[in-house]
Amino acid sequence: MALSSQSYSANGNSKRAIWGWALYDWANSAFATTVLAAFFPLFFGHFYSRGAPAVVVTSRLAWANSISILIVVVLAPVLGAIADGAAWRKWSLSLGMLLGSSATAALAFIGQGDWLSAVVVFALANVGFSLSNVFYDSLLVSVAKESERNRVSALGYGLGYLGGGLLFLVNVIMWLKPALFHIHDQDRAVGISFLTVAVWWVTFTVPLLRWVREPRGMQGASVGSAVSTALGELWTTARSLPGQRTLLTFLIAFWLYIDGVGTVIRMALDYGRSIGLATSHLIIALLITQFIGFPAAILFGRLGERWGAQRSVLLGIGVYVAVTVFATRMHTAAEFYALAATVGLVQGGVQSLSRSIYSRLIPADRASEYFGFYGVLDKSAAILGPLLMGWVGLLTNNSRQGLLSILVLFVAGGWLLSKVKLPAL
Numbered sequence: 001m002a003l004s005s006q007s008y009s010a011n012g013n014s015k016r017a018i019w020g021w022a023l024y025d026w027a028n029s030a031f032a033t034t035v036l037a038a039f040f041p042l043f044f045g046h047f048y049s050r051g052a053p054a055v056v057v058t059s060r061l062a063w064a065n066s067i068s069i070l071i072v073v074v075l076a077p078v079l080g081a082i083a084d085g086a087a088w089r090k091w092s093l094s095l096g097m098l099l100g101s102s103a104t105a106a107l108a109f110i111g112q113g114d115w116l117s118a119v120v121v122f123a124l125a126n127v128g129f130s131l132s133n134v135f136y137d138s139l140l141v142s143v144a145k146e147s148e149r150n151r152v153s154a155l156g157y158g159l160g161y162l163g164g165g166l167l168f169l170v171n172v173i174m175w176l177k178p179a180l181f182h183i184h185d186q187d188r189a190v191g192i193s194f195l196t197v198a199v200w201w202v203t204f205t206v207p208l209l210r211w212v213r214e215p216r217g218m219q220g221a222s223v224g225s226a227v228s229t230a231l232g233e234l235w236t237t238a239r240s241l242p243g244q245r246t247l248l249t250f251l252i253a254f255w256l257y258i259d260g261v262g263t264v265i266r267m268a269l270d271y272g273r274s275i276g277l278a279t280s281h282l283i284i285a286l287l288i289t290q291f292i293g294f295p296a297a298i299l300f301g302r303l304g305e306r307w308g309a310q311r312s313v314l315l316g317i318g319v320y321v322a323v324t325v326f327a328t329r330m331h332t333a334a335e336f337y338a339l340a341a342t343v344g345l346v347q348g349g350v351q352s353l354s355r356s357i358y359s360r361l362i363p364a365d366r367a368s369e370y371f372g373f374y375g376v377l378d379k380s381a382a383i384l385g386p387l388l389m390g391w392v393g394l395l396t397n398n399s400r401q402g403l404l405s406i407l408v409l410f411v412a413g414g415w416l417l418s419k420v421k422l423p424a425l
Contacts, residue, residue: 020211025156027204029164048118068126080372093135100128105198108191134375138367154301157348165290257413263385285340292344300349316350317414
């Protein structure tokens, strides 16, 4: 696939393109925070599955997440390859955004007890969110020069924490004090929160669509030819990965440590609830992570420029090791807040600098295709970790020992990352 290198640097010096790109993180992080991390899991058991045993509710949620992840695993690399060949990155991002935001809005209109509809619609929203992120990530190589990507990637994550946190704060106030917003009850407040996420998501996608240029696809080729060639190259890429030792080592390392990160993100509220913390304490902790995550992600990007992205990610992994050990000894809300604040210091940095490292290891003209593989690993995080936690917890009859088991993900992932040799800037 012959592409002009200039097409991938056209936006490199455009601050407006960088801000337009970064604002998509501001846009879709509202879904990640309000829907994915907080209100849907809480609301699912309370409203959509009212009256069902807790084990049944957990099983239904697990199926919703597993099905959506499976769809992303199958589609992300294929759609990424097609987007590269036919120059459909922005178009594909838009479709994912529209699917995710429409499904999120639809959650507000599902009735009490209709858990099956809620599962299906939530899965569709999650698929739209995950697939749109594949194309968003791939556009990093067209808006920023290689030497700028640590900072630009961190800007995106930082704005994501801030934007997602601001809307989540409003949604939490709506939920706690619905009368202030002339809302009848807390259940209706959650439904309206889903609507605000959808509007927020669509609105703040507009700058990317207006300011970021679409990198050119195959020169002088029809769409059918571009798609056929892209799929052929996808197969070639998949077969060649075992021979790309540096890239493969990084992907395995990333898969391990990002699964640990994802496990901490997804299991934190459940773990806090299991040790007796009130829902209000869990929500406050999530807000703490969001608002600390904003400046911390920006600062981590600066650290990556000064100290190196690889060493900075290893530092973040070390902090996660300490956090995991600390969590097994935690008993009070104050300790949970301290854990949330510490996670906020490194979470965005580990995610953003990992994306930046990966962008340096792949060919720019096939970024969506390669980010399809990356997206599969990123969005399927928190599969191995919960399995480890559950197995060890059952074996030892101790949930704290179960949590301690995810240390193997951080240690193994960090060790492999330390073996990756990055190209010089």
